[in-house]
Amino acid sequence: MTTLTATRPTPAELSPRVGIGEGVRQTMTLAWRTIVQVRHNPWELGDFSIQPIMFVLLFTYVFGGAIAGSTSEYLTFALPGIIVMNMLFITMYVGTGLNIDLTKGVFDRLRSLPIARWAPMAGRIIADQVKQAWSIFLLLAIGMILGFRIGTDIWSLLAAVGLMLVFALAFSWVSVLVGVVAKDPEKVQLFGFTALFPVTFVSNVFAPTSTMPGWLQPIVEANPVTILSDACRALMVGDDTAGTEWHVASAATPAVQSLIWAAAIAAVFAPLSVRALRRRV
Amino acid sequence: MDHAIQAEGLVRRFGETTALDGVSLTVRAGTVLGLLGPNGAGKTTAVRIFATLLRPDDGHASVGGYDVVRQAHQVRQLVGLTGQYAAVDEMLTGTENLLLIGRLLGMPRPAAKQRARELLSGFDLTDAADRAAKTYSGGMRRRLDLAASLVGRPSILFLDEPTTGLDPRARNELWSLIRGLVAGGVTVLLTTQYLDEADALADEITVIDHGRVIAAGTPDELKAKTGSQTLVVRPEDDSHLPVVTSVVAELTEATPEVDGPRVTAPVTDPAVLPAVVRRLDDAGVLVTELTLRGASLNEVFLSLTGRPVDDDTEDDSERRPA
Numbered sequence: 001m002t003t004l005t006a007t008r009p010t011p012a013e014l015s016p017r018v019g020i021g022e023g024v025r026q027t028m029t030l031a032w033r034t035i036v037q038v039r040h041n042p043w044e045l046g047d048f049s050i051q052p053i054m055f056v057l058l059f060t061y062v063f064g065g066a067i068a069g070s071t072s073e074y075l076t077f078a079l080p081g082i083i084v085m086n087m088l089f090i091t092m093y094v095g096t097g098l099n100i101d102l103t104k105g106v107f108d109r110l111r112s113l114p115i116a117r118w119a120p121m122a123g124r125i126i127a128d129q130v131k132q133a134w135s136i137f138l139l140l141a142i143g144m145i146l147g148f149r150i151g152t153d154i155w156s157l158l159a160a161v162g163l164m165l166v167f168a169l170a171f172s173w174v175s176v177l178v179g180v181v182a183k184d185p186e187k188v189q190l191f192g193f194t195a196l197f198p199v200t201f202v203s204n205v206f207a208p209t210s211t212m213p214g215w216l217q218p219i220v221e222a223n224p225v226t227i228l229s230d231a232c233r234a235l236m237v238g239d240d241t242a243g244t245e246w247h248v249a250s251a252a253t254p255a256v257q258s259l260i261w262a263a264a265i266a267a268v269f270a271p272l273s274v275r276a277l278r279r280r281v
Numbered sequence: 282m283d284h285a286i287q288a289e290g291l292v293r294r295f296g297e298t299t300a301l302d303g304v305s306l307t308v309r310a311g312t313v314l315g316l317l318g319p320n321g322a323g324k325t326t327a328v329r330i331f332a333t334l335l336r337p338d339d340g341h342a343s344v345g346g347y348d349v350v351r352q353a354h355q356v357r358q359l360v361g362l363t364g365q366y367a368a369v370d371e372m373l374t375g376t377e378n379l380l381l382i383g384r385l386l387g388m389p390r391p392a393a394k395q396r397a398r399e400l401l402s403g404f405d406l407t408d409a410a411d412r413a414a415k416t417y418s419g420g421m422r423r424r425l426d427l428a429a430s431l432v433g434r435p436s437i438l439f440l441d442e443p444t445t446g447l448d449p450r451a452r453n454e455l456w457s458l459i460r461g462l463v464a465g466g467v468t469v470l471l472t473t474q475y476l477d478e479a480d481a482l483a484d485e486i487t488v489i490d491h492g493r494v495i496a497a498g499t500p501d502e503l504k505a506k507t508g509s510q511t512l513v514v515r516p517e518d519d520s521h522l523p524v525v526t527s528v529v530a531e532l533t534e535a536t537p538e539v540d541g542p543r544v545t546a547p548v549t550d551p552a553v554l555p556a557v558v559r560r561l562d563d564a565g566v567l568v569t570e571l572t573l574r575g576a577s578l579n580e581v582f583l584s585l586t587g588r589p590v591d592d593d594t595e596d597d598s599e600r601r602p603a
Contacts, residue, residue, distance in 0.1 A: 014347070014355040022387065029384040037372035040413040105368030109429065112332045114357035115385050281334065 023116030030110075030123025034097060035130060044093065048135050052086040053142050059206060060146060067207055072147040077246045079143040080160070080236050081205030081229035083136055087168050088200060088225070090135055092192035094128050094172045095179030099188050102180065102280065111281070125172055132168050136161055152238040156251070160235035163258055167228055170262035173269035180276040200225050208245035224261040230254040285310040285437050285468035286331060290340035293326050293492075300326040302492035303340065308485075313459075313469040315483030317476065317582075323492040324472035325365065328441045331470065332362045345437055361430030361438045365445060369425050371415035375406050378414060378425060382432040393432075400428040404458065420451030427458060438462065440471045444478060456481060476582060490586050503581050512553065514561075515543045515570035525568075528560045548573065 064074030101107040110120045182188045203225035234251035286308040293301040301323045308314040329335040333353040347355040383393025401410045404424040444452040488496040525544050529537045537546035
C-alpha cells in the first residue's frame with residue numbers, strides 16, 4: 001500500500017492559477033474522454049451515424065419522387081437541409097453528457113481537480129464539434145453515393161461546413177441549459193425529440209415553403225433552420241437549384257442571417273446556462 | 282503545518298434552509314477526523330466547502346494552510362475527494378478513468394498509465410481494468426472512485442460517506458484500504474452516519490446535527506462524556522423477563538428496555554451490579570448474561586441529540602436536486 005499512498009512532497013510554493021497552455025491541454029484531454037466514451041457506447045455512434053443515413057434513405061426514396069419528381073433531384077435539394085437537421089439533433093449530446101456528469105458526480109470530481117474552470121465545458125464542446133464534422137462527412141459521403149453532386153466548389157462547401165459548425169457551437173448552449181436543468185439524461189433526450197422535431201420539420205428542409213398553407217409560410221420562413229438550410233443549399237448546390245422553389249439568389253443573405261441567429265442564440269442561452277449551472281452545483 | 286484542515290464559523294444557506302450554522306473544526310495532519318451526523322446534518326456541505334466546490338456564506342476555512350476561497354487552486358492541488366456516489370465515468374474503462382485524471386493533473390502519458398496500473402492492482406481491479414465501469418459492482422466502483430482520488434497522491438483526503446450502500450464485505454475491504462492510506466501519512470476527513478465506522482477509523486470525532494457541532498473529542502472521550510454505563514441482563518428463561526425488569530427498574534431507578542431476551546438499563550453507580558446478582562439469586566432466576574458495558578456511540582448520539590442516529594424523518598436538505 002505504501003507505494004499507493006506515499007504522499008507527494010508538497011512543494012514550497014503551489015502555483016496560484018492555471019496557465020492558458022495547461023487549460024488548453026486539459027481541454028483536449030477532456031475532449032479525448034468524450035470521444036473515447038463513444039467507443040464503449042455503440043448506441044450513441046448509431047444515433048449520429050445510422051439515424052441520419054436512415055433519414056436520407058427514407059426521405060429520398062419514399063417521398064423524393066412525390067415531392068421533387070425524381071429521387072436524385074430531391075436529394076440535391078434535401079441533403080443540405082437533412083445535414084442541418086442532423087446537426088441540431090447531435091448538439092443534444094452536449095446536454096446529455098453534461099447531465100450524466102452532473103447526476104453521477106463526475107462534474108464534482110472534475111471541479112475538485114486543479115484544472116481550468118472552463119476546461120470541462122470547452123472539452124465537451126470541442127468533442128461535439130468533432131462528432132458534428134464526422135456526421136457531416138458521413139452524410140455527404142452517403143449523399144454522393146446516392147447521386148448528390150456538389151454544384152459549387154470546395155471553398156463554398158467548406159464555408160457551408162464552417163457555417164454549420166458555428167451554428168452548432170451556438171446551439172450547444174441550448175443543449176447545455178437543458179442538460180443542467182433536466183433531472184436525468186432521459187429527459188434531455190426527450191426534450192431533444194419533442195422540441196427539435198417540430199422546429200426542424202416546420203422548415204423547408206423536406207418540402208418547399210410554397211407548398212405549405214399560407215398561415216404556416218411566415219413561420220417556416222422565419223425559422224432559423226430554414227435560413228441555415230437555404231445558406232447551405234446555396235453554398236453546396238449553387239445554381240443547380242435555379243428554376244426551383246428552393247432557389248435563393250445568393251448565399252450571402254441567408255449565411256449572414258444564420259450567423260446573426262447563432263450570435264443571438266448564444267447571447268441568450270450562454271448566460272442562462274452558466275447561471276443555471278452555478279445554481280445547481 | 283500542525284493542522285491540515287481548519288474551519289471557523291462556517292455558515293452556508295440554501296434558500297430557506299441553513300445547512301451549516303457556524304461549524305468550527307480542526308484536523309491535525311496525519312490523523313483521521315470522523316464527521317458524524319444523521320442525514321441532512323450538513324456533513325456533505327462541509328466537505329464540499331473544504332474541497333472548494335462550494336463557497337461558505339460566512340466564516341472561513343483553510344486546507345493545507347491555504348484558504349479554500351481565495352487560494353482554491355492551491356487547495357485543489359493538495360486534496361482528493363471521494364463523494365457519496367461513485368463519481369467515475371461509467372462509459373470509460375477503469376484504466377481510462379484513472380488515465381483521464383492523471384493526464385488532467387499534468388502527468389505525461391506513460392507516467393499516467395503506470396500510475397493507473399499501480400492503483401488498479403493495489404485496489405484489486407486489475408482483472409476489470411479494461412472493462413467499462415458501468416459493468417462494475419457497487420464495491421468495485423467505490424474502489425475505483427477512491428483510486429481516482431489518489432492518482433495525484435493527495436496529502437489530504439475527503440471521504441464523503443465512502444461506504445454508504447455497500448455490503449459488509451465491501452465495507453470491510455474499503456475500511457482496510459482507508460487504514461492503509463492513513464498509515465501512508467494521508468490526513469483524512471471522513472463523513473459517516475455509521476457510528477461503528479467513525480469508531481473504527483477515526484482518531485477524533487466531531488458530531489454535527491442541524492448544521493452545528495454538538496460534540497467533539499476522541500471516541501473514548503465521547504463515550505465517557507455521557508457518563509453512564511449500560512447494564513445488560515439476560516435470564517435463562519424468557520418467562521423471567523418481567524421479574525428481571527422489575528428488579529432492574531427498582532435498583533437502577535431507571536426505565537429498563539427489553540431488547541429481545543435481554544433487559545438493558547443505564548446505570549451510574551457500578552455497585553448496582555452485585556445488588557442485582559443478590560436479588561435475582563433470591564428470586565431464583567438463572568441468568569446467562571450479566572454485564573456492565575461502556576455506552577456505545579449510538580447511545581452517545583441518542584443522549585446528545587435526543588434521537589437515534591438513523592432517524593430519517595428529517596428532510597434531507599443537503600442533497601442537491603438530482
